[in-house]
Amino acid sequence: MLQRSETTAVFQLESRGMKDLIKRLQPDCFEDMIALVALFRPGPLQSGMVDNFIDRKHGREEISYPDVQWQHESLKPVLEPTYGIILYQEQVMQIAQVLSGYTLGGADMLRRAMGKKKPEEMAKQRSIFEDGAKKNGIDGELAMKIFDLVEKFAGYGFNKSHSAAYALVSYQTLWLKAHYPAEFMAAVMTADMDNTEKVVGLVDECWRMGLKILPPDINSGLYHFHVNDDGEIVYGIGAIKGVGEGPIEAIIEARNNGGYFRELFDLCARTRY
Structure with missing residues:
Protein backbone atom coordinates (compact mmCIF):
# COMPACT_ATOMS: atom_id res chain seq x y z
CA MET A 1 0.00 0.00 0.00
CA LEU A 2 2.80 2.42 0.91
CA GLN A 3 4.85 1.69 -2.20
CA ARG A 4 1.76 2.25 -4.35
CA SER A 5 1.40 5.69 -2.72
CA GLU A 6 -2.10 4.86 -1.48
CA THR A 7 -1.54 7.22 1.42
CA THR A 8 -4.55 9.54 1.35
CA ALA A 9 -5.51 10.29 5.00
CA VAL A 10 -2.21 8.83 6.27
CA PHE A 11 -0.37 11.15 8.66
CA GLN A 12 2.42 13.14 6.96
CA LEU A 13 2.18 11.08 3.75
CA GLU A 14 -0.95 12.34 1.99
CA SER A 15 0.25 15.38 0.02
CA ARG A 16 0.78 15.09 -3.73
CA GLY A 17 4.47 15.91 -3.41
CA MET A 18 4.98 13.26 -0.75
CA LYS A 19 3.15 10.67 -2.85
CA ASP A 20 5.48 11.43 -5.77
CA LEU A 21 8.49 11.02 -3.48
CA ILE A 22 7.16 7.70 -2.16
CA LYS A 23 6.77 6.37 -5.71
CA ARG A 24 10.38 7.28 -6.46
CA LEU A 25 11.86 6.04 -3.20
CA GLN A 26 9.80 2.82 -2.80
CA PRO A 27 10.40 2.54 0.97
CA ASP A 28 10.54 -1.05 2.19
CA CYS A 29 11.45 -0.71 5.88
CA PHE A 30 10.74 1.56 8.83
CA GLU A 31 14.17 3.21 8.52
CA ASP A 32 13.15 4.32 5.01
CA MET A 33 9.96 5.83 6.43
CA ILE A 34 12.00 7.85 8.92
CA ALA A 35 14.19 9.07 6.06
CA LEU A 36 11.10 9.83 3.96
CA VAL A 37 9.86 12.36 6.52
CA ALA A 38 13.31 13.97 6.79
CA LEU A 39 13.78 14.16 3.01
CA PHE A 40 10.48 15.87 2.26
CA ARG A 41 11.66 19.38 3.08
CA PHE A 158 16.77 17.10 10.35
CA ASN A 159 16.40 15.86 13.91
CA LYS A 160 16.07 12.08 13.58
CA SER A 161 14.09 11.69 16.80
CA HIS A 162 11.44 14.05 15.44
CA SER A 163 11.40 12.25 12.10
CA ALA A 164 11.13 8.86 13.83
CA ALA A 165 8.19 10.04 15.94
CA TYR A 166 6.36 11.30 12.84
CA ALA A 167 7.20 8.13 10.92
CA LEU A 168 5.84 5.96 13.74
CA VAL A 169 2.47 7.74 13.65
CA SER A 170 2.54 7.47 9.84
CA TYR A 171 3.14 3.71 10.12
CA GLN A 172 0.36 3.32 12.69
CA THR A 173 -2.20 5.18 10.58
CA LEU A 174 -1.10 3.27 7.48
CA TRP A 175 -1.55 -0.01 9.40
CA LEU A 176 -5.05 1.02 10.46
CA LYS A 177 -5.95 1.95 6.90
CA ALA A 178 -4.68 -1.41 5.64
CA HIS A 179 -6.30 -3.63 8.30
CA TYR A 180 -9.39 -1.66 9.33
CA PRO A 181 -10.14 0.38 6.20
CA ALA A 182 -13.82 1.16 6.84
CA GLU A 183 -13.34 2.08 10.49
CA PHE A 184 -10.28 4.17 9.67
CA MET A 185 -11.95 6.13 6.88
CA ALA A 186 -15.08 6.67 9.00
CA ALA A 187 -12.93 8.12 11.78
CA VAL A 188 -10.98 10.34 9.38
CA MET A 189 -14.15 11.70 7.77
CA THR A 190 -15.62 12.38 11.20
CA ALA A 191 -12.51 14.35 12.13
CA ASP A 192 -12.89 16.46 8.97
CA MET A 193 -16.68 16.82 8.97
CA ASP A 194 -16.52 20.62 8.93
CA ASN A 195 -14.44 20.61 5.74
CA THR A 196 -16.81 19.67 2.91
CA GLU A 197 -14.08 19.68 0.27
CA LYS A 198 -11.94 17.33 2.37
CA VAL A 199 -14.89 15.00 2.97
CA VAL A 200 -15.60 14.84 -0.77
CA GLY A 201 -12.00 13.81 -1.39
CA LEU A 202 -12.19 11.17 1.33
CA VAL A 203 -15.43 9.78 -0.11
CA ASP A 204 -13.65 9.40 -3.46
CA GLU A 205 -10.86 7.55 -1.67
CA CYS A 206 -13.42 5.21 -0.09
CA TRP A 207 -14.83 4.35 -3.52
CA ARG A 208 -11.29 3.75 -4.81
CA MET A 209 -10.69 1.39 -1.88
CA GLY A 210 -13.88 -0.52 -2.69
CA LEU A 211 -15.68 0.62 0.45
CA LYS A 212 -19.43 1.18 0.33
CA ILE A 213 -20.80 4.44 1.75
CA LEU A 214 -24.49 4.67 2.54
CA PRO A 215 -26.10 8.10 2.02
CA PRO A 216 -27.38 10.18 4.97
CA ASP A 217 -30.31 8.37 6.58
CA ILE A 218 -32.34 9.55 9.58
CA ASN A 219 -33.19 5.93 10.42
CA SER A 220 -29.61 4.62 10.56
CA GLY A 221 -27.32 7.63 10.67
CA LEU A 222 -25.56 9.14 13.67
CA TYR A 223 -23.98 12.55 14.11
CA HIS A 224 -20.62 11.12 13.06
CA PHE A 225 -19.63 8.62 10.37
CA HIS A 226 -19.74 5.02 11.55
CA VAL A 227 -19.51 1.46 10.26
CA ASN A 228 -22.58 -0.78 10.38
CA ASP A 229 -22.69 -4.53 10.96
CA ASP A 230 -22.27 -5.17 7.22
CA GLY A 231 -18.99 -3.25 7.09
CA GLU A 232 -20.54 -0.31 5.25
CA ILE A 233 -19.79 3.29 6.17
CA VAL A 234 -22.92 5.20 7.17
CA TYR A 235 -22.65 8.86 6.25
CA GLY A 236 -22.52 11.16 9.27
CA ILE A 237 -25.55 13.46 9.41
CA GLY A 238 -23.33 16.06 11.06
CA ALA A 239 -21.42 16.41 7.79
CA ILE A 240 -24.50 17.93 6.12
CA LYS A 241 -24.16 21.69 5.91
CA GLY A 242 -26.63 23.63 8.03
CA VAL A 243 -27.59 20.73 10.28
CA GLY A 244 -26.38 21.27 13.83
CA GLU A 245 -25.55 18.74 16.51
CA GLY A 246 -28.60 19.65 18.63
CA PRO A 247 -31.25 18.77 16.01
CA ILE A 248 -29.39 15.57 15.13
CA GLU A 249 -29.34 14.48 18.77
CA ALA A 250 -33.08 15.19 18.97
CA ILE A 251 -33.69 13.01 15.90
CA ILE A 252 -31.59 10.17 17.33
CA GLU A 253 -33.34 10.40 20.71
CA ALA A 254 -36.79 10.25 19.08
CA ARG A 255 -35.68 7.29 16.97
CA ASN A 256 -34.32 5.45 20.00
CA ASN A 257 -37.55 6.02 21.93
CA GLY A 258 -40.11 5.38 19.21
CA GLY A 259 -38.38 3.35 16.54
CA TYR A 260 -37.73 4.17 12.90
CA PHE A 261 -39.46 7.15 11.30
CA ARG A 262 -42.13 6.03 8.84
CA GLU A 263 -42.40 9.27 6.86
CA LEU A 264 -41.65 12.98 6.95
CA PHE A 265 -44.83 13.75 8.94
CA ASP A 266 -43.81 11.16 11.55
CA LEU A 267 -40.39 12.81 11.81
CA CYS A 268 -41.91 16.26 12.30
CA ALA A 269 -44.43 14.99 14.85
CA ARG A 270 -41.86 13.21 17.01
CA THR A 271 -39.11 15.82 17.06
CA ARG A 272 -39.49 19.13 18.83
CA TYR A 273 -36.17 20.87 18.51
Whole structure:
Protein backbone atom coordinates (compact mmCIF):
# COMPACT_ATOMS: atom_id res chain seq x y z
CA MET A 1 0.00 0.00 0.00
CA LEU A 2 2.80 2.42 0.91
CA GLN A 3 4.85 1.69 -2.20
CA ARG A 4 1.76 2.25 -4.35
CA SER A 5 1.40 5.69 -2.72
CA GLU A 6 -2.10 4.86 -1.48
CA THR A 7 -1.54 7.22 1.42
CA THR A 8 -4.55 9.54 1.35
CA ALA A 9 -5.51 10.29 5.00
CA VAL A 10 -2.21 8.83 6.27
CA PHE A 11 -0.37 11.15 8.66
CA GLN A 12 2.42 13.14 6.96
CA LEU A 13 2.18 11.08 3.75
CA GLU A 14 -0.95 12.34 1.99
CA SER A 15 0.25 15.38 0.02
CA ARG A 16 0.78 15.09 -3.73
CA GLY A 17 4.47 15.91 -3.41
CA MET A 18 4.98 13.26 -0.75
CA LYS A 19 3.15 10.67 -2.85
CA ASP A 20 5.48 11.43 -5.77
CA LEU A 21 8.49 11.02 -3.48
CA ILE A 22 7.16 7.70 -2.16
CA LYS A 23 6.77 6.37 -5.71
CA ARG A 24 10.38 7.28 -6.46
CA LEU A 25 11.86 6.04 -3.20
CA GLN A 26 9.80 2.82 -2.80
CA PRO A 27 10.40 2.54 0.97
CA ASP A 28 10.54 -1.05 2.19
CA CYS A 29 11.45 -0.71 5.88
CA PHE A 30 10.74 1.56 8.83
CA GLU A 31 14.17 3.21 8.52
CA ASP A 32 13.15 4.32 5.01
CA MET A 33 9.96 5.83 6.43
CA ILE A 34 12.00 7.85 8.92
CA ALA A 35 14.19 9.07 6.06
CA LEU A 36 11.10 9.83 3.96
CA VAL A 37 9.86 12.36 6.52
CA ALA A 38 13.31 13.97 6.79
CA LEU A 39 13.78 14.16 3.01
CA PHE A 40 10.48 15.87 2.26
CA ARG A 41 11.66 19.38 3.08
CA PRO A 42 12.76 22.29 0.87
CA GLY A 43 16.48 21.96 1.69
CA PRO A 44 16.97 18.30 0.70
CA LEU A 45 14.58 18.59 -2.25
CA GLN A 46 16.37 21.63 -3.71
CA SER A 47 19.93 20.52 -2.95
CA GLY A 48 19.81 17.28 -4.91
CA MET A 49 20.16 15.22 -1.73
CA VAL A 50 16.85 13.46 -2.42
CA ASP A 51 18.01 12.35 -5.87
CA ASN A 52 21.29 11.02 -4.44
CA PHE A 53 19.46 9.16 -1.68
CA ILE A 54 17.05 7.51 -4.12
CA ASP A 55 19.78 6.61 -6.62
CA ARG A 56 21.90 5.03 -3.89
CA LYS A 57 18.98 3.03 -2.51
CA HIS A 58 18.20 1.59 -5.94
CA GLY A 59 21.81 0.91 -6.92
CA ARG A 60 22.10 3.63 -9.55
CA GLU A 61 24.81 5.43 -7.57
CA GLU A 62 27.67 3.92 -5.62
CA ILE A 63 27.19 3.99 -1.85
CA SER A 64 30.08 5.70 -0.08
CA TYR A 65 30.65 6.99 3.44
CA PRO A 66 30.08 9.80 2.71
CA ASP A 67 31.80 10.45 -0.67
CA VAL A 68 33.50 8.21 -3.24
CA GLN A 69 36.76 10.19 -3.08
CA TRP A 70 36.67 11.09 0.59
CA GLN A 71 35.41 8.40 2.91
CA HIS A 72 36.46 6.43 5.97
CA GLU A 73 35.41 2.94 7.01
CA SER A 74 34.64 4.06 10.56
CA LEU A 75 31.70 6.10 9.23
CA LYS A 76 29.90 3.10 7.73
CA PRO A 77 27.93 2.25 10.92
CA VAL A 78 26.88 5.90 11.19
CA LEU A 79 25.80 6.41 7.58
CA GLU A 80 24.74 2.93 6.42
CA PRO A 81 21.04 3.41 7.38
CA THR A 82 20.87 6.41 5.01
CA TYR A 83 22.96 4.87 2.19
CA GLY A 84 25.93 7.11 3.02
CA ILE A 85 23.94 10.35 2.91
CA ILE A 86 24.32 12.72 5.88
CA LEU A 87 20.62 13.23 6.53
CA TYR A 88 20.19 13.72 10.28
CA GLN A 89 21.63 16.15 12.80
CA GLU A 90 22.52 13.17 14.98
CA GLN A 91 24.78 11.85 12.19
CA VAL A 92 26.72 15.12 12.16
CA MET A 93 27.38 14.67 15.87
CA GLN A 94 28.26 10.97 15.51
CA ILE A 95 30.76 11.68 12.72
CA ALA A 96 32.51 14.23 14.95
CA GLN A 97 32.63 11.69 17.78
CA VAL A 98 33.87 8.79 15.65
CA LEU A 99 36.47 10.62 13.55
CA SER A 100 37.71 13.30 15.93
CA GLY A 101 36.87 12.11 19.42
CA TYR A 102 34.39 14.85 20.22
CA THR A 103 32.43 14.55 23.44
CA LEU A 104 28.65 14.49 23.07
CA GLY A 105 28.49 18.08 24.30
CA GLY A 106 31.28 19.14 21.96
CA ALA A 107 29.58 17.45 19.02
CA ASP A 108 26.38 19.34 19.78
CA MET A 109 28.34 22.62 19.80
CA LEU A 110 29.74 21.67 16.37
CA ARG A 111 26.22 21.00 15.09
CA ARG A 112 25.05 24.39 16.32
CA ALA A 113 28.08 26.15 14.84
CA MET A 114 27.44 24.58 11.45
CA GLY A 115 23.83 25.70 11.63
CA LYS A 116 24.73 29.31 12.41
CA LYS A 117 27.68 29.38 9.95
CA LYS A 118 29.69 31.96 11.91
CA PRO A 119 33.17 32.16 10.27
CA GLU A 120 35.16 32.56 13.49
CA GLU A 121 33.36 29.68 15.19
CA MET A 122 33.71 27.46 12.12
CA ALA A 123 37.45 28.16 11.93
CA LYS A 124 37.76 27.10 15.57
CA GLN A 125 35.76 23.92 14.95
CA ARG A 126 37.81 23.03 11.86
CA SER A 127 40.96 23.12 13.94
CA ILE A 128 39.42 20.99 16.71
CA PHE A 129 38.09 18.50 14.15
CA GLU A 130 41.45 18.17 12.36
CA ASP A 131 43.48 17.82 15.55
CA GLY A 132 41.11 15.19 16.91
CA ALA A 133 41.21 13.21 13.67
CA LYS A 134 45.01 13.21 13.62
CA LYS A 135 45.07 11.90 17.18
CA ASN A 136 42.91 9.03 15.94
CA GLY A 137 45.39 8.27 13.17
CA ILE A 138 43.29 9.78 10.38
CA ASP A 139 44.92 11.80 7.61
CA GLY A 140 44.43 15.55 8.13
CA GLU A 141 43.48 16.25 4.50
CA LEU A 142 40.87 13.48 4.55
CA ALA A 143 39.49 14.83 7.82
CA MET A 144 39.11 18.32 6.35
CA LYS A 145 37.41 17.03 3.20
CA ILE A 146 34.95 15.10 5.33
CA PHE A 147 34.47 18.18 7.53
CA ASP A 148 33.56 20.19 4.41
CA LEU A 149 31.04 17.55 3.39
CA VAL A 150 29.54 17.46 6.87
CA GLU A 151 29.31 21.25 6.89
CA LYS A 152 27.55 21.21 3.52
CA PHE A 153 24.90 18.73 4.59
CA ALA A 154 24.53 19.99 8.17
CA GLY A 155 22.38 22.87 6.94
CA TYR A 156 19.84 20.37 5.63
CA GLY A 157 20.00 17.96 8.55
CA PHE A 158 16.77 17.10 10.35
CA ASN A 159 16.40 15.86 13.91
CA LYS A 160 16.07 12.08 13.58
CA SER A 161 14.09 11.69 16.80
CA HIS A 162 11.44 14.05 15.44
CA SER A 163 11.40 12.25 12.10
CA ALA A 164 11.13 8.86 13.83
CA ALA A 165 8.19 10.04 15.94
CA TYR A 166 6.36 11.30 12.84
CA ALA A 167 7.20 8.13 10.92
CA LEU A 168 5.84 5.96 13.74
CA VAL A 169 2.47 7.74 13.65
CA SER A 170 2.54 7.47 9.84
CA TYR A 171 3.14 3.71 10.12
CA GLN A 172 0.36 3.32 12.69
CA THR A 173 -2.20 5.18 10.58
CA LEU A 174 -1.10 3.27 7.48
CA TRP A 175 -1.55 -0.01 9.40
CA LEU A 176 -5.05 1.02 10.46
CA LYS A 177 -5.95 1.95 6.90
CA ALA A 178 -4.68 -1.41 5.64
CA HIS A 179 -6.30 -3.63 8.30
CA TYR A 180 -9.39 -1.66 9.33
CA PRO A 181 -10.14 0.38 6.20
CA ALA A 182 -13.82 1.16 6.84
CA GLU A 183 -13.34 2.08 10.49
CA PHE A 184 -10.28 4.17 9.67
CA MET A 185 -11.95 6.13 6.88
CA ALA A 186 -15.08 6.67 9.00
CA ALA A 187 -12.93 8.12 11.78
CA VAL A 188 -10.98 10.34 9.38
CA MET A 189 -14.15 11.70 7.77
CA THR A 190 -15.62 12.38 11.20
CA ALA A 191 -12.51 14.35 12.13
CA ASP A 192 -12.89 16.46 8.97
CA MET A 193 -16.68 16.82 8.97
CA ASP A 194 -16.52 20.62 8.93
CA ASN A 195 -14.44 20.61 5.74
CA THR A 196 -16.81 19.67 2.91
CA GLU A 197 -14.08 19.68 0.27
CA LYS A 198 -11.94 17.33 2.37
CA VAL A 199 -14.89 15.00 2.97
CA VAL A 200 -15.60 14.84 -0.77
CA GLY A 201 -12.00 13.81 -1.39
CA LEU A 202 -12.19 11.17 1.33
CA VAL A 203 -15.43 9.78 -0.11
CA ASP A 204 -13.65 9.40 -3.46
CA GLU A 205 -10.86 7.55 -1.67
CA CYS A 206 -13.42 5.21 -0.09
CA TRP A 207 -14.83 4.35 -3.52
CA ARG A 208 -11.29 3.75 -4.81
CA MET A 209 -10.69 1.39 -1.88
CA GLY A 210 -13.88 -0.52 -2.69
CA LEU A 211 -15.68 0.62 0.45
CA LYS A 212 -19.43 1.18 0.33
CA ILE A 213 -20.80 4.44 1.75
CA LEU A 214 -24.49 4.67 2.54
CA PRO A 215 -26.10 8.10 2.02
CA PRO A 216 -27.38 10.18 4.97
CA ASP A 217 -30.31 8.37 6.58
CA ILE A 218 -32.34 9.55 9.58
CA ASN A 219 -33.19 5.93 10.42
CA SER A 220 -29.61 4.62 10.56
CA GLY A 221 -27.32 7.63 10.67
CA LEU A 222 -25.56 9.14 13.67
CA TYR A 223 -23.98 12.55 14.11
CA HIS A 224 -20.62 11.12 13.06
CA PHE A 225 -19.63 8.62 10.37
CA HIS A 226 -19.74 5.02 11.55
CA VAL A 227 -19.51 1.46 10.26
CA ASN A 228 -22.58 -0.78 10.38
CA ASP A 229 -22.69 -4.53 10.96
CA ASP A 230 -22.27 -5.17 7.22
CA GLY A 231 -18.99 -3.25 7.09
CA GLU A 232 -20.54 -0.31 5.25
CA ILE A 233 -19.79 3.29 6.17
CA VAL A 234 -22.92 5.20 7.17
CA TYR A 235 -22.65 8.86 6.25
CA GLY A 236 -22.52 11.16 9.27
CA ILE A 237 -25.55 13.46 9.41
CA GLY A 238 -23.33 16.06 11.06
CA ALA A 239 -21.42 16.41 7.79
CA ILE A 240 -24.50 17.93 6.12
CA LYS A 241 -24.16 21.69 5.91
CA GLY A 242 -26.63 23.63 8.03
CA VAL A 243 -27.59 20.73 10.28
CA GLY A 244 -26.38 21.27 13.83
CA GLU A 245 -25.55 18.74 16.51
CA GLY A 246 -28.60 19.65 18.63
CA PRO A 247 -31.25 18.77 16.01
CA ILE A 248 -29.39 15.57 15.13
CA GLU A 249 -29.34 14.48 18.77
CA ALA A 250 -33.08 15.19 18.97
CA ILE A 251 -33.69 13.01 15.90
CA ILE A 252 -31.59 10.17 17.33
CA GLU A 253 -33.34 10.40 20.71
CA ALA A 254 -36.79 10.25 19.08
CA ARG A 255 -35.68 7.29 16.97
CA ASN A 256 -34.32 5.45 20.00
CA ASN A 257 -37.55 6.02 21.93
CA GLY A 258 -40.11 5.38 19.21
CA GLY A 259 -38.38 3.35 16.54
CA TYR A 260 -37.73 4.17 12.90
CA PHE A 261 -39.46 7.15 11.30
CA ARG A 262 -42.13 6.03 8.84
CA GLU A 263 -42.40 9.27 6.86
CA LEU A 264 -41.65 12.98 6.95
CA PHE A 265 -44.83 13.75 8.94
CA ASP A 266 -43.81 11.16 11.55
CA LEU A 267 -40.39 12.81 11.81
CA CYS A 268 -41.91 16.26 12.30
CA ALA A 269 -44.43 14.99 14.85
CA ARG A 270 -41.86 13.21 17.01
CA THR A 271 -39.11 15.82 17.06
CA ARG A 272 -39.49 19.13 18.83
CA TYR A 273 -36.17 20.87 18.51
